[in-house]
Amino acid sequence: MLSSISMKLKSTYTQITLNRVTVAFFLFSLIHCFAQGVIQSFLFSVNSEFATLVTRIVQTAEIPLTNITYLEGSSNHWTLRMCNDIPHGQAKNPCMVVFQSGVDDVQPTPNLVEQDTVESQSIFQDLSQGFAITPNRNSLGNVTGVTFQPVAVPSALQATAASSVFLNQQCTQILAYPQQVLQNSVREDITFLFLQIWLLGVSTFALAQSSVPHILTALGTRFLITSWSAYIVIYRTNNQASTFQQIVSAPGTPCGVELFPTYFGLRQAYDIADLVLSCSALMLSGLLSWNLLKVYNAHSFKRVGAPAHVIRLYKYFMAVQAVLQLEVFVLVAGTSLWVAVLTGTGISKISAHTTIYKALIIATTVLVLPWIALGWYGVRREQKRMMISFLAIAFFFVTCWGIMFYSIVYRWSFLQWPYLGCFTVASFILIIASMILGTICWRNFDLGLAEYLNAESALASLNFAPEVFDHSDVEKSGHYYAYDEPEFPMPTFQKGGEGFRIAAPVRGPPPVYDRPYNANAPF
Structure with a gap:
């Protein structure tokens, strides 16, 4: 066991240090993972601080957890509703308007609003020393508001x-x-913190296995990360800042206080740094990936030469691996996001079928790793029963999560949170892609891939030094071995006294993986 692990680590090290390009690719992946993780940690810290602040205010005001908000309209024409059920598809409207641009239902004291607007920024400027939030109650004991007071105000x-x-x-x-x-x-x-760790793992696996599909998967993932970062910087952060200012901070609104004086400035700075790092990483990754692809396409296999059709099947096998590795993260992340919505928001009190949702979540969590293993080893060993099980579980995932859209709660969460929607759509695409690629591999069983991989594993277990053989000239000839009958008589021998002749043993057919693809050979 330990010797096997040691040989795998040694083989991985050999592949990483194969040349300057592979070393540069690994170091780039490692450094970028660390740098991106640091920026995401800063973003997490800022978001957590202000999320905690607002959550404590809402909880102190005793706003029921069942209440969810629904914002509609456009800039300077917002309408915010608070609902105790999903606002669509209900016989009775479950919502009430709590804010509408240009309308103030509460009519707070003008002097108080003006004073808060001017001076509140100093209160919320630095919350590092802590703060106190106390409820204000009327004679009936109902909360009429909260008072926010910092523990200490900076001397400046x-x-x-x-x-x-x-x-x-x-x-x-x-x-x-x-x-x-x-x-x-x-x-x-x-989610993005874990995505960076996963991306480092995929990049390392791509080097260890000389896998073109994994390199393309890592590059495609970086492109998606960069696209999302650009969306955050160009649109979402600015849109949120404008919306919060119009419904919370603007003079004359029910709040009229600057609750986020430093939040969006810090958030925008970190978002821009994240985008710059993502763009530079995408360009550098593209350059390194291009050089790696040229190397790996020139030397398709590492240890034993193989004909063109086996190389093609091997690429399908690696594509299945790449899709499954990407799917295991996307599916788990998407499921985790749905769990967070189902347990940490008002949906937890609104949903009438939470038990069914939890059952599907548990089933997905239990089946995802066996499903990945079935797809991996089913193709690797050309086991038809494993492939049937793999496709059956994939069909179960697609069917059950597709039925989830019948739930109004799930549809509402899908539409209101684009991030959850992106992971859900990506998960469906990857599951269907894995089914298609798995079916292609299944249809090409018994054409030599398993024999090739077994031979490669056997040589690897013997610590065989990888050699790359170019078979392009041989493949063009259409055959690899000549099995014509010899012109001279085959030697025979006479077994003494028994009166019959036994032919000498003749050479058998070549290995399956070394036969011409679709050749009309007699064996």
């Missing part, structure tokens, strides 16, 4: 700082929307 701001800020009940209801947005941002940051 003490001359202009207000001692506290009062947030009325309508304001705390409005803050339920920023709470949901910021909590989703925290979940996205956690």
Whole structure:
């Protein structure tokens, strides 16, 4: 066991240090994973801080967890509704309007609003020393608002700082929307942290196996990460800043206070740094991947030469591996995001079929690793029963998660959180792709791939030094061995006294993987 692991590590090290390109690709992947992880950690810290702030305000105001918010409209024409059920497909409208641009239902004291707007920024400028939030109640014991007071105000701001800020009940209801947005941002940051670790693993595996599909998978993943980062910088952060300013911070609104004086500045700075790093990583990764592809395409196999049709089947095998490795992250991440919605938001109180959803989540979690193993070893060993099980589980995933769209709760979450929607769509695409590639491999069983891989593994277990053989000239000839009958008589021998002749043993057919593809050979 230990010797096998040692040989695999040695083989991986050999492939990583094969030439300057492979070394550069590995170092680039490692350094980029660390740098991107640091930036994502900063984003997570900022989002967590302000998500915690808003969550404590909403909880202190005793806003029921069953209430979810629904924002519609456009800039300067927003309408924010608070609902105790999904706002679509219901016989009775479950929502009430808590904010509408240009309309103030609560009519707070103008002087108080003006004072808060001017001075609140100093209160929320630095929350590192902590803060206190206390509820204000009427004679009936109902919460009418909350008072926010920092534990300590920085000395540089003490001359202009207000001692506290009062947030009325309508304001705390409005803050339920920023709470949901910021909590989703925290979940996205956690997902991206794990994505960087996974991407490093795929890049290392691509080098260890000289896998073209894995290199393309890593490159495609970097492209998607860069596209999402560009979307964040160009549109989403600015849109959120504008929306929060119009419904929370603008004078005359029910809140009228600057709750996020430093948040969007820090967030935009980290987002830009993340985008710059992602763009540079994409370009450098593209350059290194191009050079690796030229090397790997010139030397398709590492240890034993093989004809063209086996090389083609081997590429399908590696493509199945690449899709499954990508799918294991996307499926688990998408399922985890749905779990977060189902357990950490108002959906947990609204959903009437939570038990069914949890059963599907548990089934997916239990089956995903066996499913990956069945697809991997089913193709690797050309086991038809494994492939049937693999395709059956894939069909189960597609069918059950497709039926989930019948649920209004799932459809609502899918539409309201684009990040969850992206992972869900990507998961469906990858499952279907794995089924197609698996079927192609199944149809080409018994054509020599398993024999080739077994021979390669046997040589690897003997610590055989990899050699690359160019068979292009031989393949063009259409055959690899000549099995014509010799012109001279085959030697025979007479077994003494028994009166019959036994032919000497003749050479058998070549290995399956070394036969011409679709050749009309007699064996």
